[in-house]
Amino acid sequence: MSPTAPAPDEIHRERLHQLAAFLRESEQILADFDAWREEHSDLDGWPLDDDEHSRHAVKRDADTWRSFNRVRSFAKDLLATAEVQVQQLNPAHLQSRWPWQLGVLDDALKQLATLQQQWFKARDALPPTARLGSFAYDDALAERNEEAWSYLDDWSTHGKALLEIQAAAQNHPLRPPALTSATTHVRPAAPAAAPSSAARR
Template sequence: MAWRRHLPALASAAAGINEASDAWDAVSGSLCDADGWPLDDKVYGDGKVKRDADAWKHAEVFLDHGPEVLAGVRAAADGPDYVEGPISDDLRRLRGIDTTLLRAEELRHEWDGVMALMDGSQPSVLHLYQERAEEHRNTEGWHYAHELSYQGPALVRIGELLAHRADTERPAQTERARVALTRSPHNTPAASPASPSVPPAPHPPAPGQSR
């Protein structure tokens, strides 16, 4: 279960996305009038830009480690886990995570391509276009980050439970193997080989008989 080493990073990333969302929700209402229109377009826009940037930073952690954890979780989960039990609901929440990760990875790839085209530009121009490109990527990426805000915690919970279950079952399996080994006929102590019989001593010749 090498994938389990990524669970802390994914848990932190999921929390980071939710923190970015909660921080924006806490102030966005106060930036609008009674009809929901921004009181100051720039202030409102800057707030969304920050939210999107913070969320995308954490979404990229899922792009780096999520596929490996997802594959490991699916390999470790049993059929009954999908029907009932403590992770059945979370497993259902993962049904769309493949699409989320795929689309987000495509977005990151597109942004990398844009930055490659800008390579060699004047520093002042590069900085301007890079800032705009990042803002566009983060705005597009907010949708995927939002999806991961509830798919991600589900993946982490499943991974933690399956890892704990494996740790719990391993000692029992080891003990069963030990008991089976001790009962194996190959491990029954062999009987000590019988001592070779000592031939009887020859009878002494009768008196008066020649040897």
């Protein structure tokens, strides 16, 4: 007898657990980097050793990308489900920042997909001798990670909104969440004064 396939809501909960794990990991990765930078900078905030600072930044970028990979394959589904849940919730149970945050996450995900495609093209254009561990390969990979980090940081900063929306939908349901039919794209309008995650970068 074959095992029973997990229900859509079970799959969604597991994906949210993976998102929560990324949020914890990315926060720790950034905290570790900031702590090192503070210890190895002068009174004006300039690094004491530029090369060492660069190596730590490269590691921060790579570790954050690697952590987000646990979420990237289904991140679009998480966003679509959250949008449906927001539409179903009573306005009294909504946070006004949620639509804007969903828009930030959606845009960041699109930018990450573009960077990934660019990385594939750059990797395929490398000479056959360029493999992981070679300067050419590692330099191209580090460039992708560096360009991706601000978008990964958007997910680290605003990804908690998906967990908040899920909690609100569970506590104040109006209709069944329709997890399997969430196909609408996120198109929220940004407020006049949108919050920024620049302080985290």
